[in-house]
Structure formats: C-alpha cells, structure tokens
Amino acid sequence: xxxxxxxxxxxxxxVNKETSRLSLLTKFHAGYFRISFALCGQALLWKTLxxxxxxxxxxxxxxxxxxxxxxxxxxxxxxxxxxxxxxxxIARCLTRFESVRAEFRHHVGMNYLYAPWIAGLLLLQSAxxxxxxxxxxxxxxxxxxxxxIALDIKIYGQWFTRGKKFLSMVANPTSHLSVIAxxxxxxxxxxxxGKEAALCLFSVGMxxxxxxxxxLYQRFLGSDSLPFMLKPxxxxxxxxxxxxxxxxxxxxxxxxxxxxxxxFLSLFLFASLVSRPTLFxxxxxxxxxxxxxxxxxxxxxxxxxxEYAQEVTSEIPNLLMLxxxxxxxxxxxxxMLFTAIRMNDLLPHDDPFxxxxxxxxxxx
Amino acid sequence: MEKSDLPVEAPSVLKQSSYQNIKGFDxxxxxxxxxxxxxxxxxxxxxxxxxxxxxxxSTKLDGQDIAISIPxxxxxxxxxxxxxxxPSGLHIGQTKxxxxxxKCRNTNQNNPTNQNPQISRQKxxxxxxxxxxxxxxxxxxxxxxxxxxxxxxxxxxxxxxERQISNLRGMPTEEEALEAGETKRHETEEAPGVDRYFDALxxxxxxxxxxxxxxxxxEDEKWPFLLRFPVNAFGMCxxxxxxxxxxxxxxxxxxxxxxxxxxxxxLILWWASLVLMVFVSFLYLLKIVFYLEAVKREYHHPVRANxxxxxxxxxxxxxLGVPPSIAANLQPIIWYILMAPxFIFELKIYGQWMSGGHRxxxxxxxxxxxxxxxxxxxxxxxxxxxxxxxGPIFFFAVGLxxxxxxxxxLYQRLPTNATLPKELHPxxxxxxxxxxxxxxxxxxxxGEFDHGAKILYFIALFLYMSLxxxxxxxxxxxxxxxxxxxxxxMTGASIATIKYTTAVxxxxxxxxxxxxxxxxxxxxxxxLVYTIIHAFVLQDLFPNDISIAITKKKPKFSKxxxxxxxxxxxxxxxxxxxxxxxxx
Numbered sequence: 001x002x003x004x005x006x007x008x009x010x011x012x013x014x015v016n017k018e019t020s021r022l023s024l025l026t027k028f029h030a031g032y033f034r035i036s037f038a039l040c041g042q043a044l045l046w047k048t049l050x051x052x053x054x055x056x057x058x059x060x061x062x063x064x065x066x067x068x069x070x071x072x073x074x075x076x077x078x079x080x081x082x083x084x085x086x087x088x089x090i091a092r093c094l095t096r097f098e099s100v101r102a103e104f105r106h107h108v109g110m111n112y113l114y115a116p117w118i119a120g121l122l123l124l125q126s127a128x129x130x131x132x133x134x135x136x137x138x139x140x141x142x143x144x145x146x147x148x149i150a151l152d153i154k155i156y157g158q159w160f161t162r163g164k165k166f167l168s169m170v171a172n173p174t175s176h177l178s179v180i181a182x183x184x185x186x187x188x189x190x191x192x193x194g195k196e197a198a199l200c201l202f203s204v205g206m207x208x209x210x211x212x213x214x215x216l217y218q219r220f221l222g223s224d225s226l227p228f229m230l231k232p233x234x235x236x237x238x239x240x241x242x243x244x245x246x247x248x249x250x251x252x253x254x255x256x257x258x259x260x261x262x263x264f265l266s267l268f269l270f271a272s273l274v275s276r277p278t279l280f281x282x283x284x285x286x287x288x289x290x291x292x293x294x295x296x297x298x299x300x301x302x303x304x305x306x307e308y309a310q311e312v313t314s315e316i317p318n319l320l321m322l323x324x325x326x327x328x329x330x331x332x333x334x335x336m337l338f339t340a341i342r343m344n345d346l347l348p349h350d351d352p353f354x355x356x357x358x359x360x361x362x363x364x
Numbered sequence: 365m366e367k368s369d370l371p372v373e374a375p376s377v378l379k380q381s382s383y384q385n386i387k388g389f390d391x392x393x394x395x396x397x398x399x400x401x402x403x404x405x406x407x408x409x410x411x412x413x414x415x416x417x418x419x420x421x422s423t424k425l426d427g428q429d430i431a432i433s434i435p436x437x438x439x440x441x442x443x444x445x446x447x448x449x450x451p452s453g454l455h456i457g458q459t460k461x462x463x464x465x466x467k468c469r470n471t472n473q474n475n476p477t478n479q480n481p482q483i484s485r486q487k488x489x490x491x492x493x494x495x496x497x498x499x500x501x502x503x504x505x506x507x508x509x510x511x512x513x514x515x516x517x518x519x520x521x522x523x524x525x526e527r528q529i530s531n532l533r534g535m536p537t538e539e540e541a542l543e544a545g546e547t548k549r550h551e552t553e554e555a556p557g558v559d560r561y562f563d564a565l566x567x568x569x570x571x572x573x574x575x576x577x578x579x580x581x582x583e584d585e586k587w588p589f590l591l592r593f594p595v596n597a598f599g600m601c602x603x604x605x606x607x608x609x610x611x612x613x614x615x616x617x618x619x620x621x622x623x624x625x626x627x628x629x630x631l632i633l634w635w636a637s638l639v640l641m642v643f644v645s646f647l648y649l650l651k652i653v654f655y656l657e658a659v660k661r662e663y664h665h666p667v668r669a670n671x672x673x674x675x676x677x678x679x680x681x682x683x684l685g686v687p688p689s690i691a692a693n694l695q696p697i698i699w700y701i702l703m704a705p706x707f708i709f710e711l712k713i714y715g716q717w718m719s720g721g722h723r724x725x726x727x728x729x730x731x732x733x734x735x736x737x738x739x740x741x742x743x744x745x746x747x748x749x750x751x752x753x754x755g756p757i758f759f760f761a762v763g764l765x766x767x768x769x770x771x772x773x774l775y776q777r778l779p780t781n782a783t784l785p786k787e788l789h790p791x792x793x794x795x796x797x798x799x800x801x802x803x804x805x806x807x808x809x810x811g812e813f814d815h816g817a818k819i820l821y822f823i824a825l826f827l828y829m830s831l832x833x834x835x836x837x838x839x840x841x842x843x844x845x846x847x848x849x850x851x852x853x854m855t856g857a858s859i860a861t862i863k864y865t866t867a868v869x870x871x872x873x874x875x876x877x878x879x880x881x882x883x884x885x886x887x888x889x890x891x892l893v894y895t896i897i898h899a900f901v902l903q904d905l906f907p908n909d910i911s912i913a914i915t916k917k918k919p920k921f922s923k924x925x926x927x928x929x930x931x932x933x934x935x936x937x938x939x940x941x942x943x944x945x946x947x948x
C-alpha cells in the first residue's frame with residue numbers, strides 16, 4: 001500500500017519523467033503478439049487462396065494479383081515479426097520477470113500468453129517450403145503445442161477450482177484465445193495426419209468454448225472489467241467458431257453440416273457486431289495495438305468462407321468469400337499503414353500492469 | 365384526478381389533514397397565505413384576492429369521508445401520492461394517484477361537488493407534488509407520434525383522451541393552454557430503463573404493479589381501447605395457427621390415417637387464424653400510429669419485448685399450415701420476406717445480450733425469451749419444407765447456439781434473475797416449445813428423423829411430462845390474453861410426436877400422439893371459451909395495461925415512507941406523528 005501511495009503522491013511532473021524512462025521492455029506486453037497473429041493469419045489466407053480449386057471463377061482475377069513473390073514476402077514479414085516479438089518477450093522475461101508474473105495474473109494478459117504459440121502454428125501451416133508430412137513439421141508442431149497444453153491445464157483448471165479466478169469472474173472475450181489455440185493446434189494436427197491428437201484437442205477446445213460462450217452471453221455483473229480500449233477484442237467472438245469450423249473440416253475432410261453450422265454462427269456474430277458500431281466508438285479514437293485485434297478474426301472468417309465456397313458452389317458463397325477476403329486483406333493493410341505512421345502511439349505511456357505489480361508488492 | 369371508490373367508513377382517529385396550513389407543503393407557488401382552514405374547519409374559504417381556495421371538506425371524526433382539499437391556486441398541476449401508513453403488502457389497492465388540479469382561474473371555488481372526495485380506510489398523507497410525473501402523465505395521455513414535443517400536434521391527437529379525462533376531472537379545458545409551458549420541462553422521450561420495470565412490476569409476466577409504485581395513468585377508469593391492446597394479443601394468432609398446423613398434420617400424416625380426419629378442420633382453422641392475424645395486426649398498427657410512446661414502452665418491457673417476435677412467428681405458422689387445397693408449394697421468396705425482419709430483430713436482441721449493459725441476459729432472462737429463439741427453428745422448418753438448403757441450416761445454428769445459452773441461464777435460476785416465478789405458471793410451457801420445433805426442423809433438414817432429432821424430441825417430451833404432472837399447480841391463476849401464447853408449445857409437442865410416430869410406429873407412440881393432440885385441442889377450445897366469455901360477457905379481456913404505465917423515476921415518497929416505517933413501529937404513534945407534522 002505504501003508503494004501505491006507513493007506512486008500516487010508522485011503524480012504530477014515526476015511521473016512524466018519516469019514514464020519516459022520506462023524502457024521498451026516494461027511497456028511491452030504479450031498483447032503485441034496480436035501483430036504477428038494477424039500477419040500469420042494473413043499468410044495462411046493467401047496460401048489457401050492460391051491453392052484454391054479453379055471453381056472459384058470469381059476469385060481468379062483477384063488471384064492473379066497475388067504473385068507468389070508477394071506471398072513469400074508476406075510470409076517472411078510474418079516470420080520476422082514473430083521472431084522479433086519472441087526475442088523481445090524473452091528479454092522481458094529475463095529482465096522483468098515480475099512484470100511477466102503480474103501479466104500472467106491479469107485476467108486479460110494471461111490469455112495472450114497463448115498468442116506466440118498460435119502465431120507459430122499458423123506460420124507453420126502457411127509455410128511455403130514445409131509440407132504437412134515433413135518431419136520438421138511434426139517436430140515443430142510438438143514444440144508449439146506442448147506449451148499450449150500446459151497453459152490449458154493451468155488456466156482451465158483455474159476456471160473451476162481457484163477462488164478468485166472463477167470463470168464467472170474472469171471471463172472476457174480474450175478468453176477465446178485459449179479455445180482458438182486448441183482449435184488451431186487441432187487443425188494443424190489433422191493436416192499432418194494425427195487424427196487422434198486433433199480430435200483430442202478439438203474436444204477440449206469445444207467443451208470449453210461452450211462453457212465460455214454461455215458465460216459471456218450471460219454477462220454477469222462484475223465481469224464487465226474490459227476497458228474500453230480493448231473493445232476490439234470483441235471480434236474474437238466470431239473467430240472461435242470460424243476456427244472450429246475449419247478444424248472440424250480438417251478432421252472429417254469435408255465441410256459437413258456441423259462445419260456449416262459453426263460457420264453460420266460466426267457469420268451471425270460478425271453481423272451482430274458490425275451492426276453495433278457504438279460498441280467500438282470509444283476505442284477508435286486513438287490508435288493502439290488493440291486495433292490489431294480486428295485482423296485475425298476477419299481472416300479466420302474469410303478462411304472459413306473459402307472452405308464453404310468450395311463445398312457449396314453457387315453465387316452467394318462465392319460472393320461471401322470474395323467480400324470477406326477483401327475485407328480481411330484491406331483491414332490488415334490499413335493496420336500496417338497505421339502502425340508505420342503512428343509508431344509512437346503503439347507503445348503505451350505507462351506500464352499496463354503497474355496496478356498488478358503494486359498489489360503484488362504490497363502483499364509481500 | 366381524484367378517485368372515488370372504496371366507500372368505506374373511516375376509523376375514528378382520522379383527522380382531516382389540510383395541508384394548506386403548512387406553508388410550503390404541497391404548494392409550489394404559494395401566493396396566498398395558508399392562514400385559512402384550520403384543522404377541523406368545515407367551510408371553505410374564499411380568498412379576498414379573488415382567488416378561490418379549494419375547500420377541504422370537513423370530516424367528522426367519526427368516520428366519514430375524508431375529502432382531499434384542493435390547495436390554493438397553483439399554476440402547475442401537481443401530483444401527490446397518497447399512501448396508506450400500513451405496510452404496502454396489505455393494502456395493495458390503496459395506493460392511488462391523486463392529482464390536484466389547481467389553476468389560477470379555477471372555477472372550483474367552493475364547490476365540493478366537483479371534487480370527488482377521497483375515501484380511504486386509513487390515514488393518508490401526501491407527498492410533495494411531483495411535477496415530473498405529472499408531465500410524463502401528460503405525455504402518455506397524449507398519444508405520441510415521432511414528432512417532438514410541440515404543443516399543437518399533441519392537441520390534435522390528444523383531443524379524444526384529453527376530453528375524457530378532463531371531463532372526469534371536472535376541469536375546464538382551458539387548462540391545456542397552460543400546460544403548454546410545462547411540456548418543456550418534461551423528461552426526454554425515452555421509455556423507462558429496464559431497471560424500472562423490474563423495480564416497479566412483479567409477477568411472472570411482470571404485469572402487476574407493486575404496491576409502492578404508482579401508475580402514471582389513472583387506474584380505475586378504462587383507458588382507451590388501443591392503449592389497452594397489448595402486443596400479447598398476437599399470442600391468440602399463435603395459438604390458433606398452430607392448431608391449424610396440428611389438424612393439417614393429422615390429416616396428411618399416414619400414421620394417423622386411422623382417425624380419418626378430414627381436411628375441413630385445417631381449412632377452417634387456417635382461415636380463422638388468417639382473419640384473426642389480419643385483424644390483430646391492423647389493431648396493433650393503429651396503436652403504433654396513435655400511441656407510439658406506449659408501443660415504445662412495451663418494447664422496453666423485458667417480457668413484452670419478446671412478444672414482438674410473435675407476429676412473424678404467427679406468419680410462419682400460417683405458411684406452415686397452409687391447406688394443401690389452397691397452395692401445395694409455397695414460393696421461396698415468401699421465406700426470405702418473412703425471415704428478414706426476424707433476422708434484424710434477432711441481431712438487436714441477441715446483440716443486447718452479448719454486449720452487456722442494462723439488458724444483459726443474466727438480468728432479463730425469463731421464459732418468454734424462448735419466443736425469440738423459436739422463430740429460428742420455425743424458420744428453419746419452413747425453409748426445409750420449401751426445399752431450401754443453406755438458409756435453414758443458418759437459422760438452426762443460430763437458434764441452437766442461443767437456445768443453449770438461454771436454457772442454461774434459466775436452469776441456473778440466478779439470484780440476479782427475478783422474473784422466474786416461484787410457483788408454476790403457464791409461462792413455463794414455453795420451455796417445451798424450442799426443443800419440439802427444433803427436432804422437427806432438424807428431421808426435415810436431414811431428411812429423416814435421425815438421432816439428433818430424437819434427442820431433441822426426448823428433451824421436449826421430458827420437459828412436457830415434468831410440467832404435466834404438476835398440472836395441479838397451474839390452477840388459480842388470473843386469466844390473461846398471454847395464455848394463448850402458452851398453448852402453442854403443447855400443440856408443437858403434439859406435432860413433433862406425430863412426426864416421431866412416423867419414424868417409430870408402434871401402439872405406444874400412436875396412443876401418445878393421440879393423447880397429446882387431444883390435450884392440446886381441448887386446451888385450446890377451453891381457452892377459446894374463456895376468451896369469449898371474458899370478451900363479451902365480462903368485458904374485461906383487455907384490462908388496463910398497467911405494466912406500461914410505470915413512472916420513469918421511482919416515486920420519491922416511497923423512500924420517505926420506508927424511513928418512517930423503519931423509524932416508528934407503532935402505527936398509532938406513527939399516525940399521530942404524521943398528523944402532528946401535518947399540522948404545522
């Protein structure tokens with residue numbers, strides 16, 4: 001408590017000086033992995049589009065605009081960004097371990113610890129030079145999935161056992177990330193032939209998704225703890241069923257009725273969110289890294305629409321696929337532009353987990 | 365507006381309370397002094413200034429009527445609440461809205477005949493006038509349109525209602541000119557927040573006013589018909605049109621051919637439901653045109669909002685129950701036309717659940733929410749009947765996901781959720797509806813009655829049975845129009861049973877379908893008889909729709925009352941202290 005008071009007493013000009021001295025590593029947090037998330041998702045989308053069957057005549061002129069070099073560039077960009085962010089995060093772990101622990105305790109931050117692994121798996125799936133049956137692929141899959149499983153056991157266990165971290169208290173849209181992690185891993189496993197592992201991860205993900213879906217819809221009082229800057233993460237609502245649809249499609253090798261139902265559910269949630277612009281108004285005033293949260297869900301939806309259009313070959317699915325793909329690419333490009341222009345805004349002015357740190361220190 | 369009912373003799377300890385004696389009490393703009401009308405004075409006083417002071421009728425201490433004295437001239441109408449001093453639970457009917465019309469040029473001088481003496485059983489004491497409520501009452505009384513509050517458009521529409529009310533109040537009509545200035549002070553044209561509905565209303569359908577609440581409109585006179593016409597009336601269409609589907613299924617289904625049902629009942633019922641639907645829609649359209657404010661309030665009511673799905677569901681039922689002689693196959697365009705408004709409604713309502721705020725599901729969940737889910741499944745069924753593929757799956761998926769959420773929430777009976785009644789009520793039958801319709805939709809989509817459909821059917825059957833064995837607990841409820849909406853789940857279950865019998869044919873399933881169909885037909889006919897009795901004999905099919913007439917803000921006086929109640933336990937002392945207080 002004393003440190004808190006001291007910090008409060010220091011409010012005026014002293015704080016400004018201190019924040020400028022706050023290094024990059026303090027301001028950095030796992031939420032920045034959204035960027036690599038988005039880029040890896042885009043790479044996967046482009047790879048899928050290139051491999052489309054020629055039934056999608058609508059998309060062919062569009063496809064010609066995507067030369068393979070552009071795809072390689074994108075993939076390399078995604079790879080580099082992921083590696084950089086990973087290095088930064090490792091440095092943060094080594095030097096500011098307390099902050100990392102504080103982050104892990106935070107109900108939003110803890111979900112973003114899944115982010116590097118998801119991004120890695122997406123990158124793996126979209127790699128232009130590694131086929132799914134490659135030994136390297138399998139090895140990397142295990143390397144990336146084991147941390148996901150470990151995090152699952154920790155976080156899902158917390159949901160129903162640990163007092164302060166009951167799901168009804170900590171549930172927020174970023175909790176979808178844990179579900180998405182399982183589903184992405186399931187899809188990657190199914191691609192490489194590991195049906196049992198895929199099914200296992202899929203069932204774990206779906207069961208927790210059902211619980212999370214119901215809980216979030218109920219919106220218990222006291223669970224409205226999402227600051228308005230993080231409103232873009234609401235888009236994760238429809239990212240999860242899209243990924244589930246893709247994962248199930250990989251498992252059963254065809255886009256059957258369940259896949260369709262999941263895809264339609266995510267489409268409905270997407271429509272529901274875009275028809276409520278006031279929900280996002282406040283967060284759109286200033287650019288922040290949270291804006292990157294818009295990209296991946298759109299990409300996932302576009303991917304699911306692509307699979308749907310391949311199954312149901314008629315005009316409306318093709319149109320849907322086209323619209324969603326264009327939307328996803330446009331949004332990502334805009335975000336990249338904004339990031340390049342407003343580098344300063346990307347980093348916050350204070351330590352986002354300071355409050356947790358202070359509490360932690362005061363408890364000692 | 366005074367009320368004169370309860371011709372009860374007042375107990376002996378009653379004193380006449382004349383608040384004119386109190387400077388500043390109950391008077392907003394007191395120009396003349398309060399030096400008249402000492403307690404117990406019988407006669408009225410006329411002001412030397414020519415303004416008339418309304419009289420307080422004398423009361424003998426021995427239980428005569430107490431009149432409400434009209435305070436001296438005020439340019440504004442003020443509203444005072446009179447509440448009995450006893451706990452509200454005992455005297456639910458005692459809370460009354462008392463409005464004191466005071467005008468400067470009031471012609472109510474010394475005419476006790478104009479005032480309807482307020483008769484009460486107990487001591488009543490009044491609060492400070494609450495102008496705001498008066499203002500909103502005015503707004504409600506006037507039929508609203510989307511235009512803003514300019515006086516003249518109000519007047520053209522308001523003529524009907526205002527004339528009625530001013531006649532009863534005995535007020536000259538010129539007062540309306542004075543009210544013009546107060547329209548500026550009104551609150552904004554928004555319906556009360558959802559919290560207000562939960563605070564002010566109780567009962568499983570949130571249609572009974574709590575004792576501490578007051579209605580903005582007068583309670584014991586008949587409101588205009590359109591104002592009394594609730595959106596629940598569409599429940600009648602639901603009930604009748606689902607019966608049409610049942611008789612069509614009985615006619616066309618091969619397993620029930622042993623009954624030799626002719627197509628006539630289906631034809632008659634279908635035409636009847638069509639006519640009823642047109643009629644009810646027309647009336648409700650009129651209500652929207654003339655009483656938009658009331659419609660808005662209904663829309664914000666947590667239970668009634670779900671009934672806004674009922675017209676579309678009834679249209680879907682009509683399409684499903686079309687007799688084969690009229691149209692063998694319907695055009696798919698009809699499906700798109702019917703599902704579009706349903707889709708938009710759903711985006712709105714489910715989005716409200718998701719984004720939290722005041723209408724979060726954990727707060728507003730109630731069995732009527734099933735109405736918003738059912739539309740999905742019925743749309744899926746109709747689309748599959750027409751041969752569409754993707755659309756039905758879309759709506760089925762959306763309906764299933766949200767049904768799961770609602771089902772879990774209602775089963776949890778969260779403490780934050782106040783609208784589930786502790787005792788049983790016909791509203792519980794709505795639980796049966798979604799699984800039975802979903803099973804039919806899924807069977808049609810898949811082409812056969814497969815495991816998924818069977819699972820859903822058994823869930824529906826289980827819920828039905830668990831309610832049917834408790835049928836004793838359903839007795840003793842006040843009949844209301846919304847009961848019609850609760851009959852269609854029974855009918856739906858019967859139709860699902862017939863479809864199940866088509867897949868699994870044996871003596872048990874046949875007898876079950878026969879039994880359930882008989883029950884549902886019997887229920888609907890009984891309800892029809894009840895409705896006709898209430899409509900034509902008792903003439904109270906459409907009672908005053910209290911649930912939309914709640915105040916926007918909680919009446920402040922109740923807080924005072926609560927404080928008084930908590931501070932003094934003895935009612936005699938209580939009365940005495942109040943009268944003491946009122947004397948000065």
